[in-house]
Amino acid sequence: MTNLPHTFSSNLGAALSSDNDTAKMEAIDNAPLARYTTLRIGGNADRLYQPESVEELATLIKKLSSEGAPWYVIGGGSNLLISSEGVRGNVIRTTGLTGIKILAPGLLYAEAGARLPHLAKHAAQQGLAGLEFAVGIPGTVGGAVIMNAGAHGSSISAILETAQILDTQTGIISEQSNQDLAFQYRRCALDPARHVVLSAVFRLPQDKPEDIEARTKHNEEYRLKTQPIGFPNAGSTFKNPLPDKSAGFLLDQAGVKDMKVGSAAVSTLHANFVVNLGNATSKDVTALLKQMQQTVAEKFNIDLTPEWKTMGTFSEEELAIWRKKK
Ligand SMILES: Cc1cc2nc3c(=O)[nH]c(=O)nc-3n(C[C@H](O)[C@H](O)[C@H](O)COP(=O)(O)OP(=O)(O)OC[C@H]3O[C@@H](n4cnc5c(N)ncnc54)[C@H](O)[C@@H]3O)c2cc1C
Known part of the structure; x- marks a missing residue:
């Protein structure tokens, strides 16, 4: 780890020493988070901030941290399961930092x-x-x-x-x-x-x-053939347990493709994708993840670990899904 080059750190240091950036930035109270996740699931955050520069982001988080206020950062929300009960504290969305x-x-x-x-x-x-x-x-x-x-x-x-x-x-x-x-x-x-x-x-x-364009196109076409489009999802649900064992293959072989809890369902195209059919809640999703995990454990004696991160209020039983590891 190296400290920043002098000019950069001193510029940022000047920005960080002032509260001006956070003063400019408006917080949205009781902000619904579902719209900021690709799964379209998530309750309200007590406060949502959307900084527009690196300096604003750093100043805000330094300030919240020094006050002991809880904060959570989200980007595209594309690898996140946010609780339908919401997030107590401050959520900071970085998508305004596009430089x-x-x-x-x-x-x-x-x-x-x-x-x-x-x-x-x-x-x-x-x-x-x-x-x-x-x-x-x-x-x-x-x-x-x-x-x-x-x-x-x-x-x-x-x-x-x-x-x-x-x-x-x-x-x-x-x-x-x-x-x-x-x-x-x-x-x-x-x-x-x-x-x-x-x-x-x-x-x-x-x-x-x-x-480069040809390789990019090839990758785009491969995705269109192998991954679900149309329903909100968050990409691969579980990590591959071993380099030569894909979670998708194990889930497929275990027969999870017809599984559904409430409005959360396993994609019929790709067994490692969970889709939101409409009004899925985080509880629907965690119940489905538990069933998928148990089915693979029973058939192959392999414990899958979710790739997604969680944010907000979840029960101990729900969080146990993330603790299973082999
Ligand atoms: C259709 C689809 C296809 C996908 N395909 C792939 C794939 O092929 N390969 C792959 O690896 N992933 C894939 N994903 C998952 C996801 O896009 C990646 O994991 C992505 O890198 C997550 O970035 P994000 O900004 O959405 O992070 P988020 O989901 O917003 O957050 C993920 C985690 O990162 C943290 N975080 C976000 N930004 C910051 C920051 N600036 N500083 C500190 N912490 C931060 C959050 O707190 C959270 O813990 C796919 C998702 C979808 C929906």
Whole structure:
């Protein structure tokens, strides 16, 4: 971990020493969160903030942390199950932080709220390769770093150079290297309850735009054939238990495709996708996840762990679904 270059840290330091940014930013009280998640599930947040710059985001979270006020960050809400009972405290949505720029040949900077499909298309236009895998992942840079999002044989860990991280326990903003972040399958060393991704820099090799475009198109077409469209979902529900054992295959073989609880159902196209047929609640979803998990455990003696993160109020019984691990 290295501290920020002097100019950058001192600029940000000036911004952080003032309350002006948070004063400008309006909080929305009792904000319904379902509209901000791809599953379209989630009750109200006590307060929702939508900062529009890295400085606003950092200042706000530093302030909330120093006051001991609870806060939670969401990006695209595309890997999240938010409780239908809502979230007590402050939810901060980063999607206003959309800045992208080329820092030097092959180095692409993006703010935390930049969407991966947009970033991938931008990189492709500049003849920068490596983000083709991300074109169909509807998350933000911040969420993708936390999750080490990946597909088509690549992942964030393969292209990330550095990320700018706010550690809310120490109040320090630092630039962390790929190695510092200790990426693993769908995880890294950061804890979203403590660390906030402010921005990231990706190292991308130059390639012919038409070749990048061809790979991007291939990935898009593959997704259209293999993943459900039309009903809200949050991508893969469970992590692959082993590199050579996909959760989708195990779930399919275990026969979960006809399972449904309330308005939450397993996709008939892809057994590792749960879809919201209309008015699904978080309780419908957790009951379905439990059934899917139990069915695979009974048939294969393998405990699946959900890939999604949770936010808000859940019972101990519901949270136990996330604790099963092998
Ligand atoms: C149709 C579909 C297809 C998908 N395909 C893939 C795929 O192929 N591969 C894959 O890996 N994923 C896939 N996903 C899941 C999801 O898009 C990724 O995990 C994505 O990286 C999540 O980003 P997000 O911004 O939506 O994060 P969110 O869902 O908003 O948040 C996820 C977690 O990250 C935290 N977080 C978000 N932003 C920040 C930040 N700035 N700082 C700190 N913490 C933060 C949140 O608190 C939460 O814990 C898919 C989802 C959908 C709906």
